[in-house]
Amino acid sequence: MxxxxxxxxxxxxxxxxxxxxxxxxxxxxSLWPMPFGTACCAIEMMGTLASRFDLSRFGAExxxxxxxxxxxxxxxxxxxxKMASVCRRIYDQMPEPKWVIAMGSCxxxxxxxxxxxxxxxxxxxxxxxxxxxxxxxxxxxxIDAVMKIQKKIEMQGAPLV
Amino acid sequence: MxxxxxxxxxxxxxxxxxxxxxxxxxxxxxxxxxxKKRVREVCYHLKDDFGFKFIADITAVDYLGVKxxxxxxxxxxxxxxxxxxxxxRIRLKTELPEEEPRIDSVVPVWSGANWLEREVYDMFGIEFxxxxxxxxxxxxxxxxxxxxxKDFDVRDREASKRSFKRALEEGSE
Numbered sequence: 001m002x003x004x005x006x007x008x009x010x011x012x013x014x015x016x017x018x019x020x021x022x023x024x025x026x027x028x029x030s031l032w033p034m035p036f037g038t039a040c041c042a043i044e045m046m047g048t049l050a051s052r053f054d055l056s057r058f059g060a061e062x063x064x065x066x067x068x069x070x071x072x073x074x075x076x077x078x079x080x081x082k083m084a085s086v087c088r089r090i091y092d093q094m095p096e097p098k099w100v101i102a103m104g105s106c107x108x109x110x111x112x113x114x115x116x117x118x119x120x121x122x123x124x125x126x127x128x129x130x131x132x133x134x135x136x137x138x139x140x141x142x143i144d145a146v147m148k149i150q151k152k153i154e155m156q157g158a159p160l161v
Numbered sequence: 162m163x164x165x166x167x168x169x170x171x172x173x174x175x176x177x178x179x180x181x182x183x184x185x186x187x188x189x190x191x192x193x194x195x196x197k198k199r200v201r202e203v204c205y206h207l208k209d210d211f212g213f214k215f216i217a218d219i220t221a222v223d224y225l226g227v228k229x230x231x232x233x234x235x236x237x238x239x240x241x242x243x244x245x246x247x248x249x250r251i252r253l254k255t256e257l258p259e260e261e262p263r264i265d266s267v268v269p270v271w272s273g274a275n276w277l278e279r280e281v282y283d284m285f286g287i288e289f290x291x292x293x294x295x296x297x298x299x300x301x302x303x304x305x306x307x308x309x310x311k312d313f314d315v316r317d318r319e320a321s322k323r324s325f326k327r328a329l330e331e332g333s334e
Contacts, residue, residue, distance in 0.1 A: 081325040084325050085328035085332060088329060089332050114316055116308050
């Protein structure tokens, strides 16, 4: 986007852009997260949303517990195979376009749980956009992940409908 | 009046002869080895005549390669007293052979035993006869192995993956 200063076109006061850039700009500043918290990382996710770290500064504070109203899934916590089918089904219910953050070591690669029940990384069954390491990661790290998602949205050629 | 566990053992020996196979005391904790066929009557006696109203835990141990019989089912029962000193805990153990991992359920005695026995069934494959609803409680219902058995590889995720796949297929129908 660029501020138009061409006097022939009327001088200051309007902006030229591509429609896709405009849509991306709107999307990235209004992410609606679907929290999928199953363990201690979820506490840190709540901390990220609360007043001290205040995720609403990045336009991502409208937490939706209905997948049909969300476009960013934050998977935070150990995912067992029994939970994985639930997680996948919820992801499938989210409308396009949608993004996934894998928050914490468990979601990234199973964490300390090399066991018969635990999925060794949620990318076994979900397309992950950003991985956040840590056990649990600090809120700053999650905010960084949200900003990386924003960057990703900004860069993409968005479908118009 | 605090309860002397020796009175409990004496009463069991008098009223239910041969049900207590052995008594062990270690660091102030008393363990009774119980005949597996009589576990329910022993539990009823403890509850009705001595006030052991709370089943704190039921678990099992797999002694594969260590001793026979292979399995032990362990019960921790608790008696609440009006005074602090009256709170007494006793441990019951029963031995089960590998060929017949079955024992009477104690759900008729304490309904709190329901989920505890389901967990033991889930993890060790020990069947509780007379249990009202013996289904797996932690693992998926179509999961085949019993993961806390010593002959199961704790890192073997194949069975979990199969259950996961089936769950997805059911969901998409």
